Amino acid sequence: MNKLKNTIVSIIFVLTIISCQSKDNKVKNIEVNYTGALKTMMSGNLKATVSLDSLSKKKNFYALGAVENLKGEIQIFNSKPTNSFVLDSSLLIDESFNLKAALLVYAEVEEWKSYSIEKFTNKKDLESAIFKMAKTNGIDTEKPFPFLLEGKIESLDWHVINWKDGDTIHNHQKHKESGLNGSLNNTEVQIIGFHSTKHKAVFTHHTTNIHMHFKTNDSNIAGHIDDLKLAKTITLKLPKQ
Structure with a gap:
């Protein structure tokens, strides 16, 4: 009888662990x-x-x-x-x-995990660094994933679109030049981005796997990022696994 009782208790314990793991996985499965x-x-x-x-x-x-x-x-x-x-x-x-x-x-992300990204000279280098860091730390890079960047950038080129009514000829350069654009130097920013290898011309442009927007820490400037450069390190945040 005691042996049967112990077996039942063990089974309940194992099922409880599986159930908790299942709940945890459900929370951590970030959907873009x-x-x-x-x-x-x-x-x-x-x-x-x-x-x-x-x-x-x-x-x-x-x-x-x-x-x-x-x-x-x-x-x-x-x-x-x-x-x-x-x-x-x-x-x-x-x-x-x-x-x-x-x-x-x-996406809805309850918890982020922080990493350091080293010096990069353009958006392409940053894209590669984000992909490697995500893959190394258990992110499913076959699916879209969100990321954050926080810290001081050396330079950041930005624009805020203001498309002219009635203009039917679209291209990326006209989108950049239609409203306001500018550059920031040595400024603390927060960046929201999404990475995907499968959504070119959907939510990333056809030349890149990332789409990023930003705001300054005082929220006085915000918009779309065209390019950026980093001299030192910056904090990369990925969904906690």
Whole structure:
């Protein structure tokens, strides 16, 4: 009888561990979602694909994208928007969810793990470093994944789109030049990015596997990153596994 009792207790103990592991895996399985596509916008369809208000209740929510009709940039850090617009040649920041997006890429990440990224001279080098770090630390690089970068950059080239109504000829260079653009030097920033080897022309441009937006620590400037350079080290955050 005691032997049977001990066997039952052991089985219950094992099932409890499996159940807990299963719950943990469910939490850590980060899913990247998106609405709209860059190729759709390049074809001239700039209509909204989602209302940000419908996502405003999500916790630990991170996102980037383009406002409908390409009238601004979307960047959301931990459920707090820092969206950017151009009005009368000036940059405006909107911290509300009262927007619609033509393109939005997003994920919910409860926990991040920090790593150090060494010196890089351009976005291509950074892309390679992020991929290697993710693969080394158990991220499934066959699937899209989000990442954060935090720290001081040596230089960062940015733009905030403000597409001219009625213009039907789209290309990446015109998108960069249609609104405001500029460069930052030796500035503390927070960057939200998404990596994917399978979504070129969907939510990454056809020449890269990463799409990144940023905000300065004082939230006075935010937008799309065109290129960046780092002289020392910066903190890379990946979803905790």
